[in-house]
Amino acid sequence: MFFTQPGKAKSTLIGLGAFAIIMVIAYALGSTEPLPGATEEISTGAMKFIDGGLLASYIFLGIAFIGIIISEVSSFFR
Template sequence: MHKIFKIIAAVLSLFGIISLVRIIAAGDEAMETGEKAGLFEPMAWTAYIILGLVVLFVLVFVLQNLFTNTASLKSTLIGVGAFAAVLIIAYVISGGDTMAYKNGDEMATSGESHMVGAGLIAFYVLLAIAAISMIFAGVKKVINK
């Protein structure tokens, strides 16, 4: 299996390098005028394929590890539940906004405003939790030395 992955990685890397060389050889002027705009497509597809493979392998190996190790499954579910709780609390706290905001050429709805507010609150709460955790870990490490 490892040999197959190495061969796939080598082929995709070679294809990406060839695409990059073709783009560089065409020059900036040809790219800006759109004369050689088709050269970007193979590079983009290579990136999409690599991203898809990485996401697939991460999901497969994470799920495999979760179901073979029940202790990690329990802690993962606790973490996912805590994250979901933060998101739900942020949504409930966010009351939306009565002001009218432009979203491109259209006006943003109150639901969109509510979701943006919830996202901001969730971001701030998670940022505070991360900062407190880092400070706590640093202090604990200094005390234990």
């Protein structure tokens, strides 16, 4: 499939690369600070992973929201 349609394969790989970059950035920005008042001990790696996942979700939500707005505005001017 990838070899018969290189244009589609290229766009798929670009999308996967962008996804991976956003995930790495979100993980790097993730905090290891424990929540105040937390009763259970959670490892710093788990806290960083969870915080990175939340940050990535916020980033993807923002990208989707911007995409919806751009789509609606561009269709309004057609």
